[in-house]
Amino acid sequence: MNRCALKYLLALNVALTVAHLIIGVSSEKEHLKQVEKDHLNQSNNIPSANLQQLCPRGLRLWIPDSPEIQFVGFHVSINSPLIGASPSEFNTDLGRPTGGKWTFDIPDIYLQKGDSVFYWLHLVVGNHSRLRTDLSWNVPDDFNNLNLDSWQHEITASGGRHSEFQMFVNNRSNSFVRDGVLHIRPTLTKDVLGENFLFNGVLDLRGSSLPGERCTNPSNNGCYKRALGGQILNPVVSAQLQTSRSFSFQYGVVKVRAKMPRGDWLWPAITLLPKHSAYGSWPNSGQITVGESRGNARYMLSGDPLGIQRVEMVLNFGIQDHQGLIKKYANSEEGWGTNFHEYQVDWTRGSSRLLGAEGILDSNLD
Secondary structure, three states, X not given: OOOEEEXXXXXXXOOOOOOOEXXXXXXOOOOOOOOOOOOOOHHHOOOOOEEEXXXXXXXXXXXXXXXXXXXXXEEEEEOOOOOOOOOOOEEEEEOOOEOOEEEEEEOOOOOOOOOEEEEEEEEEEOOEEEEEEEEEEEOOOOOOOXXXXXXXXXXXXXXXXXXXXXXXXXXXXXXXXXXXXXXXXXXXXXXXXXXXXXHHOEEEOOOOOOOOOOOOOOHHHOOEEEOEOOEOOOOEEEOEEEOOOOOOEOOEEEEEEEEOOOOOOEEEEEEEEEOOOOOOOOOOOOEEEEEEOOOOOOOEEOOEEOOOOEXXXXXXXXXXXXXXXXXXXXXXXXXXXXXXXXXXXXXXXXXXXXXXXXOOEEXXXX
C-alpha cells in the first residue's frame, strides 16, 4: 500500500437528522501529546520524549533527568520517517541536563496541524549505550476551529461505490466544530429545497473554481444531474472530510476518538485511503478502515448483532471487493454510539495492527 490520507467518511443511504458522527482529538493543556511506535529495545525502559510545539515557531523535545543518564542524543526529522537509527534532519548530543531535563530546542521551523515529527533517541545509561527508535509525534488538531486547509470536503452526488443516496457538500449545517469536537451531521434535502425538488429539480454542484466550492467527483453525474422519472435527486445531504491535499504518511500510528451515530440507514466510517491509486481504483490500491459501525439499534443476523453494537476494522488489499479482505470486529451490549471510544491502527512495514475501542479489539492483520 502506498502513502495514505486520513479520511473521515460518513456513508449512508437514508439519514436521520438527529444522528451524526462526532470525532474528537485528545489534547493536553500543554499540547504535549505522544503518538509513538517502538518495536526495538522495549526491555531497556528508555523513556520516549515529550514534544511541544512552540509559538510562534519552533519545536521542543525533552526527557526528565535521572541519576543513571549520562548522555542523550536526539535525532529528528519532520514529515520524513526515520527507519531505525538512520540519519536525521536535526540532531544534537547532550552531555548534561538543564533544570532537571534533557532538552533539545529546534527554533527555526514552522509546524502545522497534522505535521509528523519522527525521531529516535540515543542514551548512555550507566555503562550501557541504548537506542530507542521508530518514534513519532503528530502536531495535534484540536478542532477548536474547522481548518479547511487541513480538512478538505468532498463535494459530489456520485453516490460512491455503494450507490449511496446522499450528496456531500461543504456546509456548516453538515460539518462543524464545537468545544473541540468535529461533528458530521446528515440532513434531509427536502427540508431546505422542498420535496418537489427531489422529483423535478436540477442539482448543480459545479460551484466556482475555488477550492472548497467546486465539485470533486463527476462520476455517475456527481456534479450535475436532473430529476427524471423514477430517478429522484439525492434525498440526503451530508459531509465527507479528508486530508489528501494536506497530509499523508507511510507507516505510523493513527488514533481517533469518535462517537458513532445511532439511527437506521447510517453507516459511518473512519478510513485510510491511498493518496495515489497506483494499482487502480478501489479496492485494488488498498484501504484500512480504522472503525465503522452501522447505526441500527436492532440489526441481527442469525442472532449476531450487526448494528450499533458492533464495530468493525477492515484491511482491503485485493483485486475484488470480496478478495484480499481481512475483517475484525468487537461487540458491545451498550453500543458504540453512547460514549467516545478510541480507535487505533499501528501500521508498519509488512504489517498492520488494529487496536479498536480501548483494546477490546486487538488483532494483527498480517
